[in-house]
Amino acid sequence: xxxxxxxxxxxxxxxxxxxxxxxxxxxxxxxxxxxxxxxxxxxxxxxxxxxxxxxxxxxxxxxxxxxxxxxxxxxxxxxxxxxxxxxxxxxxxxxxxxxxxxxxxxxxxxxxxxxxxxxxxxxxxxxxxxxxxxxxxxxxxxxxxxxxxxxxxxxxxxxxxxxxxxxxxxxxxxxxxxxxxxxxxxxxxxxxxxxxxxxxxxxxxxxxxxxxxxxxxxxxxxxxxxxxxxxxxxxxxxxxxxxxxxxxxxxxxxxxxxxxxxxxxxxxxxxxxxxxxxxxxxxxxxxxxxxxxxxxxxxxxxxxxxxxxxxxxxxxxxxxxxxxxxxxxxxxxxxxxxxxxxxxxxxxxxxxxxxxxxxxxxxxxxxxxxxxxxxxxxxxxxxxxxxxxxxxxxxxxxxxxxxxxxxxxxxxxxxxxxxxxxxxxxxxxxxxxxxxxxxxxxxxxxxxxxxxxxxxxxxxxxxxxxxxxxxxxxxxxxxxxxxxxxxxxxxxxxxxxxxxxxxxxxxxxxxxxxxxxxxxxxxxxxxxxxxxxxxxxxxxxxxxxxxxxxxxxxxxxxxxxxxxxxxxxxxxxxxxxxxxxxxxxxxxxxxxxxxxxxxxxxxxxxxxxxxxxxxxxxxxxxxxxxxxxxxxxxxxxxxxxxxxxxxxxxxxxxxxxxxxxxxxxxxxxxxxx
Amino acid sequence: xxxxxxxxxxxxxxxxxxxxxxxxxxxxxxxxxxxxxxxxxxxxxxxxxxxxxxxxxxxxxxxxxxxxxxxxxxxxxxxxxxxxxxxxxxxxxxxxxxxxx
Numbered sequence: 001x002x003x004x005x006x007x008x009x010x011x012x013x014x015x016x017x018x019x020x021x022x023x024x025x026x027x028x029x030x031x032x033x034x035x036x037x038x039x040x041x042x043x044x045x046x047x048x049x050x051x052x053x054x055x056x057x058x059x060x061x062x063x064x065x066x067x068x069x070x071x072x073x074x075x076x077x078x079x080x081x082x083x084x085x086x087x088x089x090x091x092x093x094x095x096x097x098x099x100x101x102x103x104x105x106x107x108x109x110x111x112x113x114x115x116x117x118x119x120x121x122x123x124x125x126x127x128x129x130x131x132x133x134x135x136x137x138x139x140x141x142x143x144x145x146x147x148x149x150x151x152x153x154x155x156x157x158x159x160x161x162x163x164x165x166x167x168x169x170x171x172x173x174x175x176x177x178x179x180x181x182x183x184x185x186x187x188x189x190x191x192x193x194x195x196x197x198x199x200x201x202x203x204x205x206x207x208x209x210x211x212x213x214x215x216x217x218x219x220x221x222x223x224x225x226x227x228x229x230x231x232x233x234x235x236x237x238x239x240x241x242x243x244x245x246x247x248x249x250x251x252x253x254x255x256x257x258x259x260x261x262x263x264x265x266x267x268x269x270x271x272x273x274x275x276x277x278x279x280x281x282x283x284x285x286x287x288x289x290x291x292x293x294x295x296x297x298x299x300x301x302x303x304x305x306x307x308x309x310x311x312x313x314x315x316x317x318x319x320x321x322x323x324x325x326x327x328x329x330x331x332x333x334x335x336x337x338x339x340x341x342x343x344x345x346x347x348x349x350x351x352x353x354x355x356x357x358x359x360x361x362x363x364x365x366x367x368x369x370x371x372x373x374x375x376x377x378x379x380x381x382x383x384x385x386x387x388x389x390x391x392x393x394x395x396x397x398x399x400x401x402x403x404x405x406x407x408x409x410x411x412x413x414x415x416x417x418x419x420x421x422x423x424x425x426x427x428x429x430x431x432x433x434x435x436x437x438x439x440x441x442x443x444x445x446x447x448x449x450x451x452x453x454x455x456x457x458x459x460x461x462x463x464x465x466x467x468x469x470x471x472x473x474x475x476x477x478x479x480x481x482x483x484x485x486x487x488x489x490x491x492x493x494x495x496x497x498x499x500x501x502x503x504x505x506x507x508x509x510x511x512x513x514x515x516x517x518x519x520x521x522x523x524x525x526x527x528x529x530x531x532x533x534x535x536x537x538x539x540x541x542x543x544x545x546x547x548x549x550x551x552x553x554x555x556x557x558x559x560x561x562x563x564x565x566x567x568x569x570x571x572x573x574x575x576x577x578x579x580x581x582x583x584x585x586x587x588x589x590x591x592x593x594x595x596x597x598x599x600x601x602x603x604x605x606x607x608x609x610x611x612x613x614x615x616x617x618x619x620x621x622x623x624x625x626x627x628x629x630x631x632x633x634x635x636x637x638x639x640x641x642x643x644x645x646x647x648x649x650x651x652x653x654x655x656x657x658x659x660x661x662x663x664x665x666x667x668x669x670x671x672x673x
Numbered sequence: 674x675x676x677x678x679x680x681x682x683x684x685x686x687x688x689x690x691x692x693x694x695x696x697x698x699x700x701x702x703x704x705x706x707x708x709x710x711x712x713x714x715x716x717x718x719x720x721x722x723x724x725x726x727x728x729x730x731x732x733x734x735x736x737x738x739x740x741x742x743x744x745x746x747x748x749x750x751x752x753x754x755x756x757x758x759x760x761x762x763x764x765x766x767x768x769x770x771x772x773x774x
Contacts, residue, residue, distance in 0.1 A: 649773025651766060652703075655694055 020066045021078035021099040027063050027107055028097055028150045030056040031143030035136050042132040050122045053135040057115040057142060064107040071104045079216065081152050090211050097150035098215070101505040102285055105355060106149035106278075112481075113274040113362045114142045116474035120366050121266035123470035124373060134174060134264065141167035141267075145275035149282060153213040154203040157283065161199065161247065164276050165192050171271075172263040184262035191256040195246020199283075202239030205232050206290075215286055222289040230294050237295030240287060241302055248280025250339055251309040254332045255572050258316075261324040261378075265369030268324060272331040273362035278354055281335065284342045285351050292345065302343030307431045310336025312569065314441040318448065319565040322378045323368045326449050330404065331361055333438060337419055340431060346422030348502045352489050353419055355501075356411035359485060360403040363478035367397035370471050371453060374464035380452040382460035384545075389464045394454050396475040401450050403482040405443035406532045413529065414486030420524045421491070432524075440531040447539025456545030491521075679720040687713035700754045700764045704747060711743045 017024075034056035042049025070076050081096030097103075118138065125131050144167055148160025173185025207213040209232045210221055221229045229236075244250070249257040257277065261268055271277060284291065291299065310333050317329035334357050342350035370393040375383055387394045403410035406417075416439060423432035458464065466472065487493075489501035567573065686709055693706030715736040722732025758764050 647773055649770035651769070652695055659691060659695075 015070065015074045015076055017067060017070060017076035017078045017099050020063060020070065021076055022080065024063060024067065024078075024099045024107070024150070025080060025097045027060040027111070028143070028146045030059050031139045031146060035139040035143060038132060038136040038139060042136060047122060048131040049135045050118070050125075050131070053139045054115065054118045054122075056139060057111055057118055060107070060111040060146070061115050064104070064111045067099060067104045068108040071101055076100065076104060079152055081214075089208075091207065091213065093155060094153055094214070095156050096152045098152045102282070102351065103149050105351070105505065106282060107146070109278075109355060109358050110142060110145050110149065110274045113358055113478070114270060116477050117266050117270045117273075117362060117366065120269075120369070120471050120474040121264070123468045124266055124369055125264065126468075128264075129175070134171075137167055137170045137174070138267070138270070141171060141270065141275055145279070148279055151215075153215060154207055154218075155213050157286075158200060158203060161196070161243075161279060164247075164279060165189060165196070168260070168267075168271060168276050171267040172260045174263050174267065178262075181262040184259040188256040188260050191253055192246045195243050195253055198239040198241070198246070199243025202236050202241075202243060205239060206236040209236070218287065219289045222293040225293065229290075233290070233294035234297050237287075237291060237298050240283065241298065244280030244283045244339075245305065246280070247283075248277050248335045248339060249309075249332050250280070250305050250335065251312065252571055252575075254309065254313055255575055257332055258320075258325050258328040261322065261328055265324065265365060265372060268328070269362045269365035269369065272328070272365055273358040277331060277335055278358070281338045281342060281350060281354050284339065285347060285354075288342065288347045291343070292347075299343050299345070303340050303428055303431055306336045306338075306340030306343055307434050308336070309333065310340060310438045311434050311441065314438050314445065316565055316569075317445040318441070319562065321380055323371065323380050323383070323449060323453060324365070324378055326380075326445060327361070327364050327368055330364075330442065330445065333442065334361070334404075337416065337435065337438070340428075340435065341419040341422055344423055344426045344428050344431070346419060346426070348489070348505055349415070349418040349422040351505055352501055353415035356403070356415040356482075356485050359478055360400040360411060360482040363396060363400035363475060363482050364404065366471070366475055366478065367393050367400060370467040370475065371397075373467055373471070375460040376462070377460060380449065383453045383458070384456040384460075385454070385458040386464060387454040389458075390454075390466045392466060392472045392475060396479040397454070398450060399479045400482055401446040405446050405536060406439050406528055407443075407536075408525075408529055409483075409486065411482050411484070411486035413525075413532075414489055417521075417525050417528055418489065418491070420528055421521050424521070424524060436527050436531045439528050440535040443532040443535025444539040447536045448543045451540060451543040451545070676720055676724055679716060683713040683716040683720070686710075686716065698765050698767060700757070700766050700769070701751070703766060704750045704754070708743060708747065711739055715739055 031053075034052045038049035038052050042052065045051060067076055076099055078099040079096065080099075081094045084093045084095055086092050118135075121134070121138065125134055128134070141164065144160050144163025146160075148157055148164060151157035151160055169185045169189040172188050173182045175181045176185075203213065206218065206229065210217060210226065210229050212218070218229070246253045257272075260271060263271075291302075313329050313336060314333035317326045317333065320326045320329060334353070338350045338353050338357070340350075341353060370390065371383060371386060372378055374386070374390060374393075377383070399410070403412040406412040416435075420432055420435055423429075423435060487495075564570075690706045690708075690710030690713060693709065694703055697703050697706060718732040718736045718739070720732075722728060722730070754764060757769065761768070
């Protein structure tokens, strides 16, 4: 508990959270319990298990809200760990939970967004196949994320990390009757697995070098410039970053995320907002002192990856026809923003964008789900004019789009401004301009999506109608924070009674070296806002419906660029090529090794076992042990056969022996006198 | 009183009983020999009682008990012999070796 001392010295307002922090582990357990309970009894319930899943998350929301408020007003720092066992060489395997600014924010985010998405899913999945299984896997998904964000050490983080990966695999391939969906699930799982190798190797490297997997120890050692950790900082940092790239869909590992749309829309909403993709950013934020103090050499590379992701993936959203793909590429782009910010040294900026983004991205996905529910198609070419049929969805979707585009005063504006300010302060000026350009692209594709989906004339089939209340209520509930949460972190503004976002995140970590601007930089804020407004304007001009015909174009085919974007920069093709090229030889090698080496070993072991078995049966058992007992019984038999001959049946013979015995006794008596 | 004459009588009686028990073939005579042995024992009991400094009749009582038990034993024994004789038309003890291996 070195950390408590240090942090308390640095941040005097940190409390220990009392009862709620002491029992915060309930949040890590309850969705897992719900998962098992739904599997066991879900089918017999009225809503087929959804009520258990919702109940578990509502319970978590109570805890998360209390802790969230406590953290805002007085600060909370508490850590509970149980030693499960020793791994050897001084390392121990511990499980537990951390309650600090960062994890409380994630608890709150996952439980609030998760709860709303769960409620939404009751309406969305109504009458669907395997509803019970859906909610079971959904609970597992949320539970794994709680285990991940509550992790006090890298080992538990990996457990949660893989749990999230497993649950996402199950949910992406939820409609496994279509082979395409199965492929999407496999793609997500395998892409993540490749990156996970980095995470596991990095965790082992860091943990073994330091002698502890605990985040507190890593943070303290990083701040103290521990030489053991400094030696592996660059390699370990790169490996962990590789893991984060996979989970947070950074270029070139982003390929799984657009395909992950194959799952039901609530899955996409949860995956893109609160769980799964935020895990990589969370890991980077958790390890922030490590990257700040020791592994700073690789930071420019991380910033470059983030910058490529935020810009190049944003462009891809421009050409997609599937509304969920637009949002998916948008998520990848926004994750690029977060990664850029965290990598550049903007801990608050990156995490704050994660926080705001979760609300409006969940809102947008749920809105898209509502639309898809109404028109039974993912393609925007089947939509159009839905503004009249679905007013609630339309309003909330527009709020989400404006928040995502970064329009004052919605949430996205403040977090994006914070990122721009951080990039400027840290000296990444070129990247800052890319980010401003990215804001333009973001506004552009959102304007296109809104115009194609909700304006003009309806091009699909049937009569679309507004979704049921269980779906619209979560939309409205998410629209409110999408507007408001940005006010939590306005530079230079201090709300009475509650601490700034920066402060409640900074509770845990001592030497953050994180810059938070003193006031709004009018130039940067203006540049970001102008870029966003220009994007919206251009998008509206190009894609808005014609006033007379109410038709609109859905694409502008710029030579070279358009086909390049449609083929997603040929990255998927390249990845497939790599896989195809290596699959054959690799498979043959593995087959050869299997046939000759592994089979040989197995057969050898089997032959030896056979010989051993024969010896034990024939030599030891039959001759040794059986022989002994057979001999014993033969001797007994012979003895009995001899002795029984005394039993003649003649009374007088018995009398003779009786009298002889009596006489012998008399003689013995006389002699012994 | 001299005890020897009584003890000699008892010893002779007992030896006759043992002899009859071992050599007689007729079951009835074997039982009779057993009675002789018991009678010899009774004589001994009474004689030793009479020789005590303060006689208190314990020997006589014991002898009466032996007579009673002997009466019962002979009753059962003769009944068994009777049944065997009815079944086999013989009371020869050499032929009664059914209870053997």
